[in-house]
Structures are given as structure tokens and as C-alpha cells.
Amino acid sequence: MSVPPTILLFDSGLGGLTVLREIVGARPDAHYVYVADDAFFPYGHHSEEQIIARVVPLVGELIKTNTPDLVVIACNTASTLVMSHLRSAYKVPFVGTVPAIKPACASSKTKRVSVLGTKGTVKREYTRKLIHDFALGCEVTLVGSAELASLAESALSGNAVSDADISAELAPCFVEHGGARTDTIVLACTHYPLLLDRLIKLAPWPVDWIDPAPAIARRASDLLGPPGNESDEAGAEMIFTSRRQHTLSQALMPFFGGRVPA
Ligand code: DGL
Numbered sequence: 001m002s003v004p005p006t007i008l009l010f011d012s013g014l015g016g017l018t019v020l021r022e023i024v025g026a027r028p029d030a031h032y033v034y035v036a037d038d039a040f041f042p043y044g045h046h047s048e049e050q051i052i053a054r055v056v057p058l059v060g061e062l063i064k065t066n067t068p069d070l071v072v073i074a075c076n077t078a079s080t081l082v083m084s085h086l087r088s089a090y091k092v093p094f095v096g097t098v099p100a101i102k103p104a105c106a107s108s109k110t111k112r113v114s115v116l117g118t119k120g121t122v123k124r125e126y127t128r129k130l131i132h133d134f135a136l137g138c139e140v141t142l143v144g145s146a147e148l149a150s151l152a153e154s155a156l157s158g159n160a161v162s163d164a165d166i167s168a169e170l171a172p173c174f175v176e177h178g179g180a181r182t183d184t185i186v187l188a189c190t191h192y193p194l195l196l197d198r199l200i201k202l203a204p205w206p207v208d209w210i211d212p213a214p215a216i217a218r219r220a221s222d223l224l225g226p227p228g229n230e231s232d233e234a235g236a237e238m239i240f241t242s243r244r245q246h247t248l249s250q251a252l253m254p255f256f257g258g259r260v261p262a
Contacts, residue, residue: 001069004234005224008033008068010059012043014153015191016074017255019097022217023072024257029227031234033066034261039241042149043077044118044189051078051120056085058241063090070223072216073097076188077118080126093223099127099188100212102134107208110180111138114173117188119144127188139177145169149191156194156251166195167202174204184208236261 007023007030009016020034040046040054055078059071072095073079073086079096086094099121104113113135121127122144131140148169155161175182185207187193193211200209238252238261249260 001225002067003228004029004031005069006031006033006066007070007072007220007224008035008062008066009072009074010035010037010055010062010078011073011075011190012037012077013041013149013191014156015149015189015194016072017252018190018193018211019072019074019213019216021255021257022213023220024255026217026221027224027227028257029234030224032236032256032259032261033062033068033239034236034256035062035239035241037241038244041153042118043075044120044144044146044149046120048081048120048124051081052085055082056089059086060090063092068092070095070220072220074190074216076190077120080121080124095216095220095223097190097212097216099130099186100210100215101127101130101140101186103215104184104186104208104210105134105136105138105140107210108138108184110183112141112175112177112180112182113138113184113186114141114143114175114182115186115188116143116145116148116170116173116192117186118149119146121188139175141173141175141182143172145189148195149189152191152194155198158251161198163198163202166198170199170202171204174207181205182207184210186210187212235259238262
């Protein structure tokens with residue numbers, strides 16, 4: 001383990017920042033490299049073969065260049081496909097992000113749970129298996145959104161995003177069936193917590209929103225082992241695969257725990 005440890009977070013875009021924010025809170029001692037594969041965004045629109053062929057070698061190059069102690073794939077659309085490929089190809093420990101179906105079904109009182117993810121994530125065999133294994137008698141509605149990740153990026157970049165556009169993606173999550181209503185929604189795409197305030201406001205009735213980021217942060221921290229006595233300001237870098245310069249520093253700083261990413 002290096003001192004300070006380096007954690008590399010990978011997502012198709014800016015959604016992984018919602019995972020970064022939790023990990024930085026748990027491990028202020030670490031050095032962070034955040035990689036947004038914006039040149040290939042959105043992953044939800046690519047086939048399974050395209051995502052595997054893109055992500056596995058790209059993560060390999062990033063490991064070579066940045067020598068991380070831990071890699072977090074902060075993207076459900078990728079994690080539901082590539083984790084076993086990555087673990088067999090590279091030695092570094094990995095943490096993935098997959099739909100939090102188990103805790104959602106365990107806590108739902110009405111036994112009506114919706115999973116809101118990209119079209120890719122809701123189609124995955126991996127997601128179907130989670131439902132098969134952990135639904136615990138819940139009726140689970142899968143909702144594949146084509147646009148919400150892009151809307152979240154747009155909102156984070158300071159553009160106006162209309163309530164109507166968000167509501168159109170959200171509406172199918174709210175189901176009333178057999179006298180019971182959806183009471184729990186799994187945020188199965190790391191972009192969606194970026195819009196959480198809007199989602200809460202636009203929900204036709206109150207629900208619990210399940211964001212897996214705190215659990216991912218605990219897992220990442222456990223894998224790193226206890227923090228040393230290093231300073232809290234080990235720094236951070238942000239890389240866009242399109243090689244564009246990031247112009248969002250002000251908006252991004254809170255996710256990096258106040259550091260300005262280089
Ligand atoms: N942030 C990603 C996820 O968690 C995907 C968004 C996309 O690229 O379509 O699924």
C-alpha cells in the first residue's frame with residue numbers, strides 16, 4: 001500500500017462523483033484520480049460487447065499510468081458486466097457499483113420496489129439475478145432511462161433542465177398495484193443522486209431513495225485498511241478521456257472534499 005494510498009475512480013462521466021464524495025468523506029487521507037470516460041458517454045447506449053471491449057483495456061492502461069492501490073468502478077452500467085473480467089486481468093483490488101436491490105427489498109414495507117437505471121443496467125443478466133436472489137417477495141419494477149444520466153450531466157454543468165424532462169423519466173417508477181404503492185426506489189446509476197433534490201420534489205408520493213454510495217465507501221475503506229497519520233490533503237486529479245480540460249472546478253470541488261482537482 002502506498003502512502004498516501006491512491007484510489008482510482010472510473011465512470012462514463014460525472015456520475016461517479018456521487019461515489020467519490022462518500023469515499024473522500026470516509027478516507028480523507030487518500031489521493032484520488034477520477035476518470036470520466038466522456039469520449040464514450042453514455043454507456044447506457046452501448047452494447048454489452050462494446051462496453052467490455054472499451055472498459056477492460058482502458059482500465060488496464062489507467063492502472064499502468066496511475067498505479068492505484070484500489071480501483072472503484074463507479075458505474076452500474078459497466079460494473080454489471082466487467083468486474084469479473086477486470087479481476088481476472090489485473091491484480092489491484094476492485095470495488096464495483098451494482099444496483100442495491102437487496103437492501104431496498106429488505107426495507108420496503110409495501111413490497112413494491114422500483115429500480116431506476118440505464119437501459120443497459122436494467123437489461124443485464126446480473127441485475128435479473130439480483131432480483132431473483134434478493135427480491136424477498138417484493139414486486140420489482142425495472143425502469144430503464146435513456147436520458148436521465150445526460151440530464152444530470154447537463155444540470156451539473158449549470159444548464160437548465162426542465163421538470164417535465166425529469167418527470168418523464170421518473171414516472172414509470174411509481175406503481176400502484178394490488179392496493180400497494182412503490183415505497184422504495186433504487187438509484188441504479190451513479191448519475192442519478194446528482195438530481196436527488198429534483199427527484200424528491202417531482203415524485204408523485206414520498207419514497208425512500210436507495211443510493212449505494214455509502215456502502216461502497218465503507219467497502220473501499222475496509223480494503224485500504226486503517227488510515228495512517230498522513231495529512232488530509234493528499235490531492236486529486238481529474239481526467240477526461242476526451243482530453244478536454246475541465247471547466248467545472250467550482251461545481252466539482254464539493255465532491256472532492258474541497259480539493260481543487262488538477
Ligand atoms: N453512471 C453510469 C451508471 O452508473 C452510467 C451512465 C451512462 O453512461 O449511461 O450506470
